[in-house]
Every structure is written in structure tokens, then in C-alpha cells.
Amino acid sequence: MDSGAVLYRYVLRLGDNALILAQRLIELVTHGPELEEELANANFGLDYLGQARMFYSYAGELEGKGRAEDDFAFLRAEREFCNVLLLEQPNGHFGDTIARSVLFEVFYLRLLERLTACSDIRLAEIAACGEREIRYHKRHNVQWLVRLGDGTEESHRRVQTSVDNLWRYTGELFAADEIDTAMRDLFDGPDLGELQLGWQDDMAEILREATLDFPERQWMDEGGRRGQHTEHFGRLVAEMQYLQRSYPGLDW
Amino acid sequence: MQTRSDEERIWHWLAEVPDPEVPALSVVDLGMIRNIRITNDSVEIEVSPTYTGCPATEVIEHDILEKMFAEGVATASVKRVLSPPWTTDWISDEGKKKLRRYGIAPPERTADKRALIGKAAICCPRCQSAATTLISEFGSTACKASYRCDECLEPFEYFKCI
Numbered sequence: 001m002d003s004g005a006v007l008y009r010y011v012l013r014l015g016d017n018a019l020i021l022a023q024r025l026i027e028l029v030t031h032g033p034e035l036e037e038e039l040a041n042a043n044f045g046l047d048y049l050g051q052a053r054m055f056y057s058y059a060g061e062l063e064g065k066g067r068a069e070d071d072f073a074f075l076r077a078e079r080e081f082c083n084v085l086l087l088e089q090p091n092g093h094f095g096d097t098i099a100r101s102v103l104f105e106v107f108y109l110r111l112l113e114r115l116t117a118c119s120d121i122r123l124a125e126i127a128a129c130g131e132r133e134i135r136y137h138k139r140h141n142v143q144w145l146v147r148l149g150d151g152t153e154e155s156h157r158r159v160q161t162s163v164d165n166l167w168r169y170t171g172e173l174f175a176a177d178e179i180d181t182a183m184r185d186l187f188d189g190p191d192l193g194e195l196q197l198g199w200q201d202d203m204a205e206i207l208r209e210a211t212l213d214f215p216e217r218q219w220m221d222e223g224g225r226r227g228q229h230t231e232h233f234g235r236l237v238a239e240m241q242y243l244q245r246s247y248p249g250l251d252w
Numbered sequence: 253m254q255t256r257s258d259e260e261r262i263w264h265w266l267a268e269v270p271d272p273e274v275p276a277l278s279v280v281d282l283g284m285i286r287n288i289r290i291t292n293d294s295v296e297i298e299v300s301p302t303y304t305g306c307p308a309t310e311v312i313e314h315d316i317l318e319k320m321f322a323e324g325v326a327t328a329s330v331k332r333v334l335s336p337p338w339t340t341d342w343i344s345d346e347g348k349k350k351l352r353r354y355g356i357a358p359p360e361r362t363a364d365k366r367a368l369i370g371k372a373a374i375c376c377p378r379c380q381s382a383a384t385t386l387i388s389e390f391g392s393t394a395c396k397a398s399y400r401c402d403e404c405l406e407p408f409e410y411f412k413c414i
Contacts, residue, residue, distance in 0.1 A: 036388040036389065039390035039391060040388075046305035046306075047303065051305070125337070128334075128335065129301075129337045133303070136414075
């Protein structure tokens with residue numbers, strides 16, 4: 001694989017992660033448990049959508065086949081998406097949504113920080129824009145995880161279950177494949193092993209503050225980055241793409 | 253043909269292009285205009301987008317081009333520049349005054365990472381009291397938080413630092 005193809009596939013994955021989490025957060029609009037969370041969630045969804053657009057635009061240029069943002073988002077089949085499984089998991093209850101965001105953003109913030117120093121200037125620029133937004137998200141979501149974990153007996157029990165249930169999707173965040181390795185070698189990209197150590201330290205500290213147990217070592221689920229998704233993903237894509245599938249080429 | 257006055261005239265026109273969501277501010281006040289390049293009869297304007305998901309970005313770019321054409325520029329284009337990323341530090345002093353008059357507390361001038369945490373006291377844009385309470389870290393747009401003044405009891409918005 002030449003370096004252009006590596007970068008294309010790497011950027012496309014970042015775009016897919018951002019888009020799929022945006023879609024999940026957007027599903028919650030008008031369902032917020034209170035006004036501040038309603039606004040926070042919608043704002044966060046918008047940030048991810050903005051990031052997805054920047055990644056997709058760049059991926060389209062790298063691919064050089066004239067595909068634009070919308071083509072990537074609305075005209076690819078389920079198996080062509082290469083987001084991590086964690087992000088396509090259903091919103092569940094508020095604790096599930098918060099736990100999913102924390103598990104991802106503790107990783108994603110470190111990833112973006114690292115990407116600001118990669119040798120591809122455009123990707124480094126996009127990462128620098130995204131980094132500041134994710135710092136804001138992470139702070140907010142971590143506060144909630146602590147509040148729920150260190151809250152009532154009921155909230156503690158439920159959010160511990162959220163963390164435990166989602167844990168098996170966190171291995172995939174750090175499972176380096178040939179694209180990650182090539183990205184590291186050719187573009188001074190992140191070392192996922194190194195990121196994992198930082199992530200584990202951060203998570204241990206957050207969970208301790210939230211009085212939650214650090215989940216035990218367990219079997220990890222993966223496959224999203226190869227296009228093999230969980231059963232929830234088909235419905236997500238169907239809803240997200242409904243308009244373009246029903247009315248091809250619709251524009252307004 | 254490029255003269256100093258051509259560029260000044262374009263800056264002046266851009267100062268009349270408002271932000272669609274905070275119309276009290278122009279794109280110049282916001283510090284979004286990075287550079288103006290004039291070659292022969294065409295003008296290229298470099299613009300820094302504010303927040304990545306800001307739905308106003310495209311409207312702003314469209315409004316800038318429309319303004320140029322309305323002023324008789326034959327060929328104008330907008331170039332998006334991501335680096336260095338836009339920060340609220342680039343909002344001009346004039347822009348901050350306008351924000352305050354508009355009823356939005358301007359961002360503090362410390363867009364470092366700690367400023368996100370918003371430890372600094374935010375003054376009420378109406379009565380200038382520093383006795384204010386954060387109601388919500390989020391507001392009607394991605395760039396604003398919601399506050400209440402404990403002195404005059406009016407709610408107001410605060411333009412967050414990034």
C-alpha cells in the first residue's frame with residue numbers, strides 16, 4: 001500500500017468514528033434528561049459532525065475519485081464503514097451514553113494530541129481543531145461519570161454495569177493493524193501501545209474518583225475497523241441514510 | 253495591480269459582513285479573516301473557521317463572496333485556513349465592546365487549556381457586576397454558555413474561550 005492509500009484509509013476511519021458518534025448523539029436530541037444536558041449533547045454531536053466533515057473532505061481529496069463528504073456518509077454500505085464498535089453501541093440510559101463517551105474520549109483526546117505532531121500537515125491541523133473541542137467534552141462527561149458513580153446506590157450500580165458492558169469494546173481502540181503501523185512508520189503517527197498505557201492510567205484515576213471498579217481483564221470484541229459491525233449498526237445506518245436512499249440525489 | 257488602498261477597501265467591506273448568529277459582530281471583529289490576496293482582478297480571502305461544527309461557517313463564506321460581488325469585485329474566492337486554529341483571543345477589542353453592548357459577556361483573554369475550565373469571574377454585560385452564576389455550560393450555539401447576574405438578576409450569555 002502506498003503512503004497516499006495509508007493516509008486515505010486512516011483519515012476515513014477517523015471520519016467514520018466522528019460521524020457514527022455524532023449520529024448516536026443526534027438521536028438523543030429532544031430526549032435530554034434536563035436542559036443543560038440537552039444543550040451539551042446537541043453541541044457535542046455538532047462538534048463530531050464538524051470533525052467528520054473535515055476528515056471526509058480530506059479523505060475524498062486523498063482518494064482522488066471525486067467523492068465528497070456526503071458520498072462517504074450517505075452512500076456507503078454498512079460493511080464499508082470502519083468505525084470502532086464502541087461508538088455504534090446504542091445510547092441506552094444516560095449512564096450508558098456517558099460511559100461510552102468517557103471510554104472513547106479519554107482515548108480520542110490522547111490520539112488527537114498525538115496527531116497534532118504527525119508529519120501530515122493537513123491531518124495535524126484538523127487534529128488541532130478537534131483537540132480543543134474534545135477536551136471540553138471529556139471534562140464534562142468525566143464529571144458526569146464521577147457524579148453517577150459516586151452518587152446514589154442506584155446510580156452507582158447502574159453506571160458500573162454500563163462501564164462493565166462497554167469494556168469489551170475498548171480493546172479495539174488499541175489493536176494496531178497494518179494501517180496504524182504504516183501510519184506510525186510513514187507519517188510519525190501515534191503508537192497505539194503507548195496510547196493504551198496512558199488511557200489505562202487515565203481510566204484508573206477516573207474510575208477511582210467515581211468509586212467504580214476497574215473492570216477485570218476480559219475477552220475483547222473487535223472488527224468494526226474491518227467493516228464487521230455489531231447488530232446495532234445496520235439500524236443506525238438505515239436511519240442515517242434514509243433520505244438519500246429513498247430520494248437519491250435529494251438536495252436542499 | 254495591487255495597491256495598499258485596494259486592500260484597505262476590502263477590509264472595510266469585510267467589516268460590513270456580519271456573523272449570522274451574532275450579527276453585532278463582523279467577520280473582522282471575530283478575527284476570522286487571516287489574509288487578503290489580490291492578484292490582477294481577483295481577490296482571495298483567507299478565512300479561519302471558528303468551531304468545526306459551526307453551521308454558520310458556510311453562510312459566512314457565502315456572505316463574504318456576495319459582499320465582494322456586490323462591491324463590484326469580478327473574481328473573488330474564499331480559502332479556508334485551519335492552521336493555526338482560530339481562538340477567541342483573535343476577537344478584537346472593538347469586537348468585545350460590541351459583544352458586551354449586545355448583551356453577551358466577551359471571552360476572557362486566556363485561550364489556553366485552563367481557560368476552558370472557566371475559573372475566571374464572568375462579569376454581567378449589563379450592570380458589570382462580578383456576582384454571576386453559571387446556569388449551563390452550554391447555550392443556544394456551540395460558542396456560548398448561559399449565566400445569570402446575581403445583582404441585576406438578568407440572564408445573559410457568555411462567549412466561551414477556546
